[in-house]
Amino acid sequence: MKEKVLVIEDNDQNLYLVTFLLEEVGFNVIAARNGQDGIEMACRENPALILLDIQLPMMNGYEVAYQLRQKDSAKHIPIVAVTSYAMVGDREKALQAGCTGYMEKPINADTFIDEIKQYILPEGQSAAHQI
Numbered sequence: 001m002k003e004k005v006l007v008i009e010d011n012d013q014n015l016y017l018v019t020f021l022l023e024e025v026g027f028n029v030i031a032a033r034n035g036q037d038g039i040e041m042a043c044r045e046n047p048a049l050i051l052l053d054i055q056l057p058m059m060n061g062y063e064v065a066y067q068l069r070q071k072d073s074a075k076h077i078p079i080v081a082v083t084s085y086a087m088v089g090d091r092e093k094a095l096q097a098g099c100t101g102y103m104e105k106p107i108n109a110d111t112f113i114d115e116i117k118q119y120i121l122p123e124g125q126s127a128a129h130q131i
């Protein structure tokens with residue numbers, strides 16, 4: 001079965017690139033354009049990984065991560081924050097909000113897949129055991 005990755009991203013170009021790279025190696029990509037849709041989709045679809053843009057309309061990525069960690073149906077899912085802020089403290093802020101990992105934009109197409117694969121857990125294993 002194809003592993004499902006949820007991408008929460010409001011920027012068309014970034015979403016296109018990430019989707020292309022993921023589908024190229026066989027992932028099934030589902031996408032949400034804002035945090036609220038992303039949270040609902042995560043709870044409903046139980047993806048193997050969530051790629052979470054931090055700069056989102058209405059609700060930012062930190063808030064999305066925090067809310068996902070309160071949901072029984074989503075709190076086990078690894079979340080990788082993707083941010084272009086690249087400021088000191090962002091990484092810590094993302095991890096504090098409940099993210100599993102952190103990645104800076106622009107996405108490096110050569111290393112992206114290897115980077116995200118390290119966050120995908122073997123089936124049946126909970127992220128909570130790793131944190």
Ligand code: MN
Nearest residue numbers: 010053055056
């Ligand atoms: Mn954005």
